[in-house]
Amino acid sequence: xxxxxxxxxxxxxxxxGTKVNTIRFYEEIGLLPCPMRTxxxxxxxxxxxxxxxxxxxxxxxxxxxxxxIRSLLALSDQPERDCGEAAAIARQHLRDIEERIARLQTLxxxxxxxxxxxxxxxxxxxxxxxAIAGVALPANx
Amino acid sequence: xxxxxxxxxxxxxxxxGTKVNTIRFYEEIGLLPCPMRTxxxxxxxxxxxxxxxxxxxxxxxxxxxxxxIRSLLALSDQPERDCGEAAAIARQHLRDIEERIARLQTLxxxxxxxxxxxxxxxxxxxxxxxAIAGVALPANx
DNA sequence: GATACAATCTACAGTAGCTGTAGAAGCAAG
DNA sequence: CTTGCTTCTACAGCTACTGTAGATTGTATC
Numbered sequence: 001x002x003x004x005x006x007x008x009x010x011x012x013x014x015x016x017g018t019k020v021n022t023i024r025f026y027e028e029i030g031l032l033p034c035p036m037r038t039x040x041x042x043x044x045x046x047x048x049x050x051x052x053x054x055x056x057x058x059x060x061x062x063x064x065x066x067x068x069i070r071s072l073l074a075l076s077d078q079p080e081r082d083c084g085e086a087a088a089i090a091r092q093h094l095r096d097i098e099e100r101i102a103r104l105q106t107l108x109x110x111x112x113x114x115x116x117x118x119x120x121x122x123x124x125x126x127x128x129x130x131a132i133a134g135v136a137l138p139a140n141x
Numbered sequence: 142x143x144x145x146x147x148x149x150x151x152x153x154x155x156x157x158g159t160k161v162n163t164i165r166f167y168e169e170i171g172l173l174p175c176p177m178r179t180x181x182x183x184x185x186x187x188x189x190x191x192x193x194x195x196x197x198x199x200x201x202x203x204x205x206x207x208x209x210i211r212s213l214l215a216l217s218d219q220p221e222r223d224c225g226e227a228a229a230i231a232r233q234h235l236r237d238i239e240e241r242i243a244r245l246q247t248l249x250x251x252x253x254x255x256x257x258x259x260x261x262x263x264x265x266x267x268x269x270x271x272a273i274a275g276v277a278l279p280a281n282x
Numbered sequence: 283g284a285t286a287c288a289a290t291c292t293a294c295a296g297t298a299g300c301t302g303t304a305g306a307a308g309c310a311a312g
Numbered sequence: 313c314t315t316g317c318t319t320c321t322a323c324a325g326c327t328a329c330t331g332t333a334g335a336t337t338g339t340a341t342c
Contacts, residue, residue, distance in 0.1 A: 010289065020290085021330060029328090040337055042290060062248055066328070097249050104242050107203055108235065151318065161319080162301060170299090181308055183319060207299070 005046055006036075012045045016053045023053065031056055031070060063100070064093070146187055147177075153186045157194045164194065172197055172211060204237070 013020045026032040027043075032052060035043040052073070059069045154161045167173040168184075173193060176184045193214070200210045 008289075009291095019330070022328085024292095025329060038337095040290090042337080058244075060328085062244060094249065094253070097245050101242055101245050101249065103199075103203060104238050104245075108238050108242065112235070149318075160301070163299090165321095166300065179308095181319090183308080201299085 006044045007046075009043050009045065012049060012053065015050050016057060018053060018057055026053070026056060029066065031066065031073065063096070068093075147185045148187075150184050150186065153190060153194065156191050157198060159194060159198055167194070167197060170207065172207065172214065204241070 009020050009023055012018070013023060023032065027034060032049065035045055035049065037043060055073070056069055059072070060066070064072075150161050150164055153159070154164060164173065168175060173190065176186055176190065179185060196214070197210055200213070201207070205213075
């Protein structure tokens with residue numbers, strides 16, 4: 001209502017860089033709890049929702065699936081539970097994360113090398129395609 | 142047919158780690174050319190298809206959209222064209238790639254730090270969630 | 283108080299990029 | 313010739329959103 005610590009869905013959207021529809025979607029699939037409503041039925045949020053949603057968005061952008069995020073959130077919702085489960089989820093990601101970093105770095109250096117030299121050349125001589133193909137097929141290099 | 146350099150969709154799938162349905166899907170959306178068919182209508186592929194599909198798969202796993210891959214492939218299909226376009230596509234990705242690397246590295250070191258200490262503890266003390274939340278909300282750290 | 287305009291509501295359709303399934307046909311081995 | 317795997321087409325389903333329609337509410341202005 002007029003509680004200063006209490007704000008609307010649009011504010012939550014702005015604070016977290018999330019679309020309003022996406023917030024409602026997360027509520028629907030149970031990532032966000034059903035919020036309090038005003039007398040007229042509008043959702044109201046607080047600082048805890050900002051943290052939770054930021055957690056979700058960053059998890060997503062780092063490649064965690066909604067289900068993995070769900071289990072991490074469930075864990076933090078029930079802090080008495082053993083956290084080996086969280087560590088297991090995290091470990092599953094570690095290898096994948098390291099591989100992604102390595103491949104992104106390979107691509108990055110290829111792109112950096114190309115950026116200066118490529119403009120105006122012919123595609124036949126273009127190293128971008130070569131670079132990605134090379135990342136794809138190191139055995140052919 | 143009995144051409145040794147010519148193989149079936151299942152072989153292409155195995156050689157590239159792609160699902161058969163996905164190969165047909167790429168053909169449908171124009172990423173892969175319509176292949177030759179045997180008399181009975183089965184698709185036949187060759188080494189060039191393996192390279193092209195590997196390029197596509199690696200591009201995808203590195204975060205390139207199908208449309209971006211399409212334009213890179215179009216470029217390599219018409220090597221006489223100017224490659225500034227390819228460089229532009231690449232440059233658009235460079236910034237994003239660097240940001241991803243940075244965030245993945247932040248998460249990586251958080252996960253590495255957690256891995257040894259976390260098992261058996263309580264979720265309340267678990268640093269995995271904290272770590273991801275931290276990556277999510279650096280301003281709160 | 284009337285009016286305009288933005289924000290919100292529900293409900294549902296559409297998108298990207300696959301993935302799975304059904305049912306028929308082809309092919310290779312025993 | 314039968315068993316069993318692969319392939320075929322066609323289409324439905326999935327994940328994670330994103331957009332749109334039409335109604336309602338809240339707010340600022342006259």
